[in-house]
Amino acid sequence: MNLLQVRDDDFATIKSIPDDEAGQRLEALGLRVGKRIKSISGMPFEGPVTVMLDGRHFAVAHSVALHVEVEGPEAPEHEDGEPDERNIWSRFL
DSSP states (O other), X not given: XXXXXXXXXXXXXXXXXXXXXXXXXXXXXXXXXXXXEEEEEEOTTTOOEXXXXXXXXEEEOHHHHTTOEEESSOOOBOTXXXXXXXXXXXXXX
């Protein structure tokens, strides 16, 4: 599962991060393999995902979060494999 699939207020452990410049930036911020993070919020319309690590908040771009593999609570999926985003919309209704 990737970072986009972690529900708000759930915890997950980072399994892998991209091997590109984005991954290097994540590592510089302290987001490394094996670290436990908390998902704070995911913004609709391919906005950033905010996570908390060691008491600090980070915004991770949607395109990068898609490639950050995590393990943790399972997130429901649609038949097409996309994460279920109903929990995001419930905050706006």
